Amino acid sequence: MQKFLNSCIAGIALLGLSFSAACSASDLEQVMKERGLSEKDVLAAAKTYQPSGRKDEFIVFSSGGQSGQILVYGVPSMRIYKYIGVFTPEPWQGYGYDDESKAVLKQGAIRGKEITWGDTHHPNFTEKNGEYVGDYLFINDKANPRIAVVNLHDFETTQIVVNPIMKSEHGGSFITPNSEYVIEASQYAAPLDNNYHSIDDYEAVYRGAITFWKFDYPKGKIDEKASFSLELPPYWQDLSDAGKGESFGWAFTNSINTEMYTGGIEKGLPPFEAGASRNDTDFMHVYNWQILEKLAKDKKNYMEINGHRVITIKAAVDAGALFLIPESKSPHGIDVTPDGRYIIIGGKLDTHASVYDFRKIKELIDKKDFAGTDPYGIPILDMKKALHGQVELGLGPLHNSFDSKDGIVYTSLYVDSQIIKWDYKNLKVLDKVNVHYNIGHLDTMEGKSSKPVGKYAIALDKLSIDRFNPVGPLHPQNHQLIDISGAKMDLIYDMPIPLGEPHDVVSIAASKLSPALTYNMGTNSRTGKPSPYVTLAGQERIERNGKNVTVFATMIRSHINPEHIEVNKGDNVTIHLTNLERAQDETHGFGIDLYNIHASLEPGKTASVNFVADMEGIFPYYCTEFCSALHLEMMGYLLVKDPNKKYESAKGNKLKALSPEALKAEYDKVIATNKATDAVIQEVVAYLKEKHFEKYPKVKEQVEDALDQYSKIAEVKKKADEAYKKGDVNGAILWEYQVWQYMVKTADVGLRAKNNLAKAIATPMSAGAAKGEEAYLKGGCNGCHVIGQVSSGPDLTGVLLRHENGEKWVADFIKDPAKFYENDYVKAMINYFNLRMPNQHMSDEEIKHIIEYLKWIDENAGL
Numbered sequence: 030m031q032k033f034l035n036s037c038i039a040g041i042a043l044l045g046l047s048f049s050a051a052c053s054a055s056d057l058e059q060v061m062k063e064r065g066l067s068e069k070d071v072l073a074a075a076k077t078y079q080p081s082g083r084k085d086e087f088i089v090f091s092s093g094g095q096s097g098q099i100l101v102y103g104v105p106s107m108r109i110y111k112y113i114g115v116f117t118p119e120p121w122q123g124y125g126y127d128d129e130s131k132a133v134l135k136q137g138a139i140r141g142k143e144i145t146w147g148d149t150h151h152p153n154f155t156e157k158n159g160e161y162v163g164d165y166l167f168i169n170d171k172a173n174p175r176i177a178v179v180n181l182h183d184f185e186t187t188q189i190v191v192n193p194i195m196k197s198e199h200g201g202s203f204i205t206p207n208s209e210y211v212i213e214a215s216q217y218a219a220p221l222d223n224n225y226h227s228i229d230d231y232e233a234v235y236r237g238a239i240t241f242w243k244f245d246y247p248k249g250k251i252d253e254k255a256s257f258s259l260e261l262p263p264y265w266q267d268l269s270d271a272g273k274g275e276s277f278g279w280a281f282t283n284s285i286n287t288e289m290y291t292g293g294i295e296k297g298l299p300p301f302e303a304g305a306s307r308n309d310t311d312f313m314h315v316y317n318w319q320i321l322e323k324l325a326k327d328k329k330n331y332m333e334i335n336g337h338r339v340i341t342i343k344a345a346v347d348a349g350a351l352f353l354i355p356e357s358k359s360p361h362g363i364d365v366t367p368d369g370r371y372i373i374i375g376g377k378l379d380t381h382a383s384v385y386d387f388r389k390i391k392e393l394i395d396k397k398d399f400a401g402t403d404p405y406g407i408p409i410l411d412m413k414k415a416l417h418g419q420v421e422l423g424l425g426p427l428h429n430s431f432d433s434k435d436g437i438v439y440t441s442l443y444v445d446s447q448i449i450k451w452d453y454k455n456l457k458v459l460d461k462v463n464v465h466y467n468i469g470h471l472d473t474m475e476g477k478s479s480k481p482v483g484k485y486a487i488a489l490d491k492l493s494i495d496r497f498n499p500v501g502p503l504h505p506q507n508h509q510l511i512d513i514s515g516a517k518m519d520l521i522y523d524m525p526i527p528l529g530e531p532h533d534v535v536s537i538a539a540s541k542l543s544p545a546l547t548y549n550m551g552t553n554s555r556t557g558k559p560s561p562y563v564t565l566a567g568q569e570r571i572e573r574n575g576k577n578v579t580v581f582a583t584m585i586r587s588h589i590n591p592e593h594i595e596v597n598k599g600d601n602v603t604i605h606l607t608n609l610e611r612a613q614d615e616t617h618g619f620g621i622d623l624y625n626i627h628a629s630l631e632p633g634k635t636a637s638v639n640f641v642a643d644m645e646g647i648f649p650y651y652c653t654e655f656c657s658a659l660h661l662e663m664m665g666y667l668l669v670k671d672p673n674k675k676y677e678s679a680k681g682n683k684l685k686a687l688s689p690e691a692l693k694a695e696y697d698k699v700i701a702t703n704k705a706t707d708a709v710i711q712e713v714v715a716y717l718k719e720k721h722f723e724k725y726p727k728v729k730e731q732v733e734d735a736l737d738q739y740s741k742i743a744e745v746k747k748k749a750d751e752a753y754k755k756g757d758v759n760g761a762i763l764w765e766y767q768v769w770q771y772m773v774k775t776a777d778v779g780l781r782a783k784n785n786l787a788k789a790i791a792t793p794m795s796a797g798a799a800k801g802e803e804a805y806l807k808g809g810c811n812g813c814h815v816i817g818q819v820s821s822g823p824d825l826t827g828v829l830l831r832h833e834n835g836e837k838w839v840a841d842f843i844k845d846p847a848k849f850y851e852n853d854y855v856k857a858m859i860n861y862f863n864l865r866m867p868n869q870h871m872s873d874e875e876i877k878h879i880i881e882y883l884k885w886i887d888e889n890a891g892l
C-alpha cells in the first residue's frame with residue numbers, strides 16, 4: 030500500500046494535478062483526507078518535493094546568526110545540506126580542532142583574545158558586473174567586527190580578518206560589482222583607537238567608519254595592507270549596498286541615532302530607544318569608493334590608527350566623495366535596484382519605503398546643490414529633490430529583494446508579518462502575502478544581483494510561535510518559501526532553522542557552483558596548497574626529537590597506519606594525517622579518546638593535530654566516519670608511559686595458543702576463501718574490460734579506486750607467503766586475512782562500478798520508448814511491477830518473449846485485461862500474486878509506446 034501511495038504522489042509531482050486511472054483520484058483523496066490536506070497543500074507539496082536523487086535548482090547560503098556559522102540549503106526542496114564552520118569551532122569538520130583550521134580561527138583573535146562565537150549577518154558572493162559568481166562567499170560578524178572568506182571550491186572557511194578600528198559593526202559584507210572591495214560599515218559609534226574615552230566626549234572622539242576590504246581575487250584573499258577606511262560622524266551607521274550600473278563606484282549606507290544620543294537609563298535618563306529615534310529623519314551616507322581609493326594613497330588624506338589608513342571626513346568632503354541625504358527615521362534595509370538607478374530604503378518606523386533616484390542625486394552633487402551641512406561639515410542633499418517617490422507599504426518595512434521582471438520588488442514588513450510586492454518605478458502596490466511571523470530579511474533568487482532570477486522568495490521569519498512542534502522555550506526560526514512566479518504570491522513551505530538567528534540569505538543557481546568532490550592528494554584545505562606533511566603509502570613513520578614526537582600517518586579503508594603510537598608522558602605530540610582515498614565521499618575522521626582531539630579527513634586531505642600527552646594511560650584512537658564494513662576496526666592505540674615509573678611485564682598470564690593442526694586448518698580455509706573471492710573479482714574485471722569501462726569517466730574513477738585497493742594485495746600476499754615459508758603459520762593467516770580485506774574493498778567498489786557501467790551503456794531510449802516509460806509511470810504500473818525483480822506483480826523483463834506473437838498479446842492484455850482473466854497463464858498469475866491486472870484505460874498510442882519501452886528493457890536486460 031505504502032509503495033502504491035508513493036508512486037501516486039510521485040505521479041502527481043510529475044504531472045501537476047492530473048491523475049491517471051491507476052493512481053486514481055480516490056487514493057489521493059484518501060491520503061488527503063487522512064492527513065487533512067487541502068488541494069492547495071498538495072499543490073504546494075508538488076512544487077517543493079524532490080524525488081530521491083533529484084537535485085535542487087538553487088543553493089542558498091544562510092547566515093547562522095549567533096552560531097557563528099553558515100547554513101547551506103536547497104530551493105525549492107528546503108533541504109539542509111551543510112553547516113560551514115566560520116567563526117565558531119565545528120567538531121564534525123574538525124574546524125578548530127586540527128592545526129590548519131585552528132590557524133584560521135586564530136586570525137579572528139582580537140587583541141590577543143580568541144573569540145569563539147560570532148553573530149553572522151550578511152553573506153554575499155563574489156560578483157562580476159554585479160552578477161553572482163560562485164567562487165567565494167563573504168560573511169560579517171556583527172558582534173566582533175570581522176569578515177570571513179569561505180572558498181566555495183570546498184565550502185571551507187579560509188580567512189578571517191579583524192577590523193582594526195571598529196568596536197562593533199553591522200553593514201557588512203557588501204561586495205562591489207567586480208569584487209574589488211568588501212564593504213563593512215560600523216554600527217555603534219566608538220573611539221577608533223583602543224583607548225578609554227569618556228562618554229561625555231562622544232561627539233568629539235567617538236566615530237563611525239566604513240572599511241573597504243581589498244579583495245585579491247586571484248589569491249582568493251582579502252589583502253589587509255591594501256584595505257582602508259573612511260572616518261564618519263558618530264551616527265550609528267547601518268546596512269549598506271554598493272552601487273552598480275549607472276551608480277557604479279558609489280556606495281550607500283543608512284544610519285540611525287543621528288541624534289548622537291548617548292543613553293544613561295541607570296542615571297535616570299531616557300533610554301537609547303527614545304533618544305535615538307527623536308528626529309524625523311536620519312541620514313543616508315553617499316560616498317564614492319573610487320575617489321576614496323585614490324585618497325588612501327596620499328598620507329595627507331588619512332590618519333593611521335592601529336596600523337590602518339583611515340581617510341578623514343575632511344579629506345573625503347574636500348574631494349567630493351562624501352554626502353548625506355535625509356531619510357525617514359530609523360530606516361533599515363537599503364538596496365540598490367538591479368540596474369543601479371534607484372536606491373530603496375525600508376522605513377522600519379515609517380510605513381513608507383523611499384525610492385531615491387541616483388540620477389537626481391548625481392545631478393545635485395554635480396551642481397553642488399546642497400541643503401546645508403551636518404555638524405561635521407558633510408554636505409547634505411535635499412531629500413525631496415533626491416527622491417523618486419515614496420510608497421505606503423505597511424508597518425515596519427525592512428528589506429527589499431528584486432524580481433526578474435523589471436521594476437518589481439518585494440519588501441518585508443516586520444510588524445505586519447507580510448511580504449509586499451510592488452512596482453518601484455510606478456510606485457504601486459501589487460500584492461501581499463502573510464508570513465509567520467515578524468519577517469526580517471527576504472531573498473528572491475539571486476535577488477540582489479544585477480540579474481535577479483525571481484521564481485522564489487524566502488521569508489526569514491524571526492518568530493515561529495505556533496508553526497512547529499514545541500521544542501522548549503527557545504523556538505526555531507522559520508524560513509518560508511514563497512512561489513513568486515505568478516501574479517499572486519503563494520506560500521509553499523515552512524522550514525524550521527535550528528541554529529541561531531539567521532539574518533540574511535543569499536541564493537545562487539546551483540549550476541553556477543562547481544565544488545570539488547575530492548582533494549588533490551595531500552592538500553591543506555585551508556590554504557588550498559599541498560601540505561608539507563603529506564604522507565603517502567609506505568612513508569608512514571614516527572620521528573622523535575627529545576620531547577617532540579611527530580607521527581606521519583595515513584588513513585585508508587580500513588586502517589590507520591601506524592596503529593601503535595607510544596610516547597612518554599609530557600611529550601609534545603603532532604600527528605600529520607593524510608587520507609589516501611581517491612574515491613568521493615570516503616571521508617575518515619580521526620579522534621583520540623579522552624584527549625579532545627578530532628579531525629576530518631576528506632579524500633586527499635592532509636591535516637594535523639597537536640597535543641601534549643599529559644595523561645598517562647592507554648587511549649584508543651579511531652576513525653569517526655562509518656567508512657566501510659570494517660570501520661570499527663579502523664583504530665589504533667596511543668600508549669602514554671610515565672618515564673619515571675617502572676612497569677612490570679604481565680607476560681606470564683598469556684592465554685594458550687592454537688595447536689599446529691588447528692592453525693593449518695585455518696590457514697587452508699582462508700586460502701580457499703581468498704581464491705573464491707578473487708574469482709568473483711576477476712569476473713567483474715572481465716566484464717568491465719570487455720565493456721570498455723575506460724570510456725565512462727565516472728566508472729573509470731571507480732574502477733581505478735577498486736584497482737588501487739587490489740594493487741595492495743601483491744605486497745601483503747608476499748608477506749603471507751614469507752611467513753608461511755618460515756613456519757610462522759599464525760602470521761601467514763593474519764596476512765591472508767589482510768589480503769581478503771583488500772579483496773572485499775575491491776569487490777565493493779568494483780560491483781558499484783559494474784552497475785554504473787551497465788547503466789551507462791544501456792542503449793539510449795527512442796522517443797517512443799521514453800514516452801512509453803512516462804505512460805508506464807503515469808499509469809502507476811510501477812506500483813506493482815518492478816523491472817528486473819518480482820514484486821507485487823511479475824517482472825516485465827522478457828514479457829514480450831513469454832507469449833507467442835508477444836507484442837500483440839501484451840497490447841491486447843493492457844487494453845482489456847478482464848478478457849484474459851480466464852486464460853490459464855493469467856489465471857495462474859492472479860492466483861500467485863493474489864492480484865488482478867486492472868484496466869488502466871490506456872490509449873492505443875500509449876500502449877504502443879509502452880511496448881517500445883518493454884522492448885528497450887529487453888535489449889538491455891543482459892546488462
Ligand code: CUK
Nearest residue numbers: 150427469470532533
Ligand atoms: S539586519 Cu537582521 S533583519 Cu542585521 Cu540585515 Cu535586518
Ligand code: CUA
Nearest residue numbers: 652654656660
Ligand atoms: Cu574510516 Cu571509519
